[in-house]
Amino acid sequence: MENNVTLNESKIFNLRTKTLxxxxIGTIVILGVLCIGMAMDESAYAVDFANxxxxxSFAHPFGTxxxxxxxxxxxxxxxxxxxxxxxxxxxxSSIIAIILGTLAATKGKKTDAFILWLIDLFQGKPHLVFLMFVSILLGKGVKGILIGVAITHWTSLARIIRAExxxxxxxxxxxxxEKFGVTKLDIAVKHLLPHLLPQFFVGLILLFPHAILHEAGLTFLGFGIPPEQPAVGVILSESMRYLTMGMWWLAVYPGLFLLVIVLFFDAVGNGIKKMIDPKTGQE
Known part of the structure; x- marks a missing residue:
């Protein structure tokens, strides 16, 4: 019995250490990419017909x-x-989820039924279809893709918040x-919020890689960021026509960079999820 307890404690410790x-590492990578990218001058990726x-190569690790x-x-x-x-x-998207999930659980059967209907509506259709529609409606670009991703990725977290x-x-x-007359606001702040915050942060972390992936996918299809702006989706879309010319690195390295970021943060989110609720994490 003691051996089993010790083994479980060891697993939890290893999981916490790994997740931490x-x-x-993820924070360093994200901050590093953001700082370098935001400080980068256009001359760093300027046109150079000589190359x-x-x-x-060593001079150009991803090629030209x-x-x-x-x-x-x-x-x-x-x-x-x-x-x-x-x-x-x-x-x-996470803020929308926590608001609608809370309303569904606290504002009566009609509100609950309506929000559940909305969740089923969004989950029943491919995200990409809604994303394309919203992006076109808002004139594409960063605004269209930002709002499109935000309003189509809240459903799973909202359902979790509601159940919690x-x-x-x-x-x-x-x-x-409630019997002692404690106000609903005090109950929410002192008793509900501390339990919801972990779910909120896990949902936020898990939504992040999906948001990046859908942004890149939408841009790749021509419904997102315009071609004149540097974006991974734009790079991948442009590179397709040059693959037959043997310029494989144009798609492979940017694609791998995107894939590693997405898979890494998905693993981080699942690790935190297992720490909070091992049973849910395993499922």
Whole structure:
């Protein structure tokens, strides 16, 4: 029995250590890319016909494109745009989720039914279809893609928040607080909010890679960021026509960069989720 307890404690410790290390590494990577990208001058990825179509080398680790532009600089600059959109979109989406999830759990059956209907509506259709529609409606660009991603990614977190509140409302200390005349605001701040914040942050972290991926996908299809702006989706879209010419690095390295960022933060979010609720994390 003691051996089992010790083993479980060891697993939890290892998971916490691993997740903490991933959070630190992820924070450093994101801040590094943002700082470098925002400080980067346009001359770093300027047209240079003398260096067109160069394969990856020490001077150009990601190679150069058909205009001689350095692909590492373009990729970092493009990821800066994607990360900024991903951060803002996931934050807005998480706030929408916690508001609607709370309303569904506290404002009666009609409100609950309506919000659940909205959740089913958004989850029943591919995100990309809604994203394209919203982006076109708002004139594409950063604004269209930011709002599109934000209003289509809140559903799963809202359902979790709703379930969490419904569960908490049946706890004895909540019922006792209501009987003693404690205001709903005090109950929400002192008893509900501390339980919801971990779910909120996990949802925020898990939404971030999905927001980046959908931004890149939408831009790749031509419904997102315009071609004149450096973005990973733009780079991948432009590179497709040059693959037959043997310039494989134009798509491979930016694509791998995006994939690593997405998978890494997805793993971080799942790690934190397992720490908070091991059963849910395993599911």
């Amino acid at each position: 290390a991933e959070i630190i 067109r179509g160069l394969a990856p 494109d058909w205009l001689g532009r350095d692909m590492l600089a373009r990729t970092v600059k493009g990821m800066t745009t994607s990360i900024q959109i991903g951060l803002f979109a996931s934050l807005i 509140i419904l569960s908490l409302k049946t706890n004895q200390y909540i019922l006792a607080a």
